[in-house]
Amino acid sequence: MISAVLDVIGGVLLFLGLTLMTISLYGVLRQRDTYHQLHAQGLATGPGVIAVLASSIGTENAAIITFAVLAISFVALTSPVSGHAIARATRRRRGRAER
Amino acid sequence: MPDAILFPALVWVTLLLVGGGLALVRARDVLQRVIAFDSLAALVIALLAMLSYLRDVGYYLDAAVALALLSFTATVAVARYLASGGPFG
Numbered sequence: 562m563i564s565a566v567l568d569v570i571g572g573v574l575l576f577l578g579l580t581l582m583t584i585s586l587y588g589v590l591r592q593r594d595t596y597h598q599l600h601a602q603g604l605a606t607g608p609g610v611i612a613v614l615a616s617s618i619g620t621e622n623a624a625i626i627t628f629a630v631l632a633i634s635f636v637a638l639t640s641p642v643s644g645h646a647i648a649r650a651t652r653r654r655r656g657r658a659e660r
Numbered sequence: 661m662p663d664a665i666l667f668p669a670l671v672w673v674t675l676l677l678v679g680g681g682l683a684l685v686r687a688r689d690v691l692q693r694v695i696a697f698d699s700l701a702a703l704v705i706a707l708l709a710m711l712s713y714l715r716d717v718g719y720y721l722d723a724a725v726a727l728a729l730l731s732f733t734a735t736v737a738v739a740r741y742l743a744s745g746g747p748f749g
Contacts, residue, residue, distance in 0.1 A: 583672075646740060647739050
């Protein structure tokens with residue numbers, strides 16, 4: 562009973578993560594401006610990866626879930642920082658080009 | 661998790677990796693290349709996680725965490741380099 566429920570939750574989270582990654586990749590391929598590409602890419606590196614890693618509860622394996630939680634906390638910490646670094650680099654480069 | 665869910669998901673992420681390579685080729689700026697590289701790293705992290713669910717071993721997630729660390733370091737280093745003209749400037 563509980564195993565089937567966890568399977569369903571894991572499958573739904575996996576589907577959600579893959580959908581977010583697909584939307585994000587479409588945005589990166591479609592947009593031409595760097596800021597707009599960054600906006601689309603933040604969806605994959607943040608919520609997309611986190612949803613795929615959170616679907617590890619469907620495996621019911623303690624080692625896998627522990628490492629997935631570690632990876633989720635790491636991604637949640639680093640993804641905004643790297644996005645901010647890219648955005649700042651874009652702004653500095655454009656400022657240098659205008660001068 | 662049943663294989664019937666995981667196999668199509670693995671195939672789909674592999675197709676998304678091809679799309680990420682296309683984004684890497686189509687980039688017209690260094691920073692757009694960095695963005696495409698970052699999303700490729702996210703896709704490979706998801707691929708390793710799903711491989712770990714498929715084989716029911718935790719070792720692939722070690723590689724996923726290490727890859728997340730490396731891609732974060734590389735992105736921040738390249739962005740700082742491009743922003744200021746030097747890696748420590």
